Amino acid sequence: MKTYQSKIEITLKKSVLDPQGTQLQHALSNMGYESVADVRVGKFLEVTLSAANEAEAQTKLNEMCDKLLANPVIEEYKVELIESGAAANVS
């Protein structure tokens, strides 16, 4: 078993309105940052897990996103996988 670190970006689909992002854009504009054209807000997760290989880790992470971490109806996600240096003990 190897240990993998992953970064998951969960964002609203482009077709879904993002009122939080719009508010942030207005706030930035009021603060003098008028050059900001758009802000979209999402979630960022760092998940550390052990798996036999990279493909298994990727599959597990996609499952977790579909079942719990993201809402596939309105959100989309991107998983980036990094093998961490230390190999975990077989258990």
Place this chain on the structure above:
Amino acid sequence: MKTYQSKIEITLKKSVLDPQGTQLQHALSNMGYESVADVRVGKFLEVTLSAANEAEAQTKLNEMCDKLLANPVIEEYKVELIESGAAANVS
């Protein structure tokens, strides 16, 4: 003026407890994903802005993070800048 797209990852500092992440880890474990060792939750922002050059865009984004988007006391952020294809009109 060029148009830049940026991705901002805002995460809790390593020394700060993340109860939301711990809950997610427990939930995943209950769902059968016992190989998950750790989950950390952060924010993900996509900001589109116009600036004269990459250095200016980077400076502006760092300022925005320090002033509004992130809480520098407990959070740290990483800004990734992408020059988007279309150059905006000078205005």
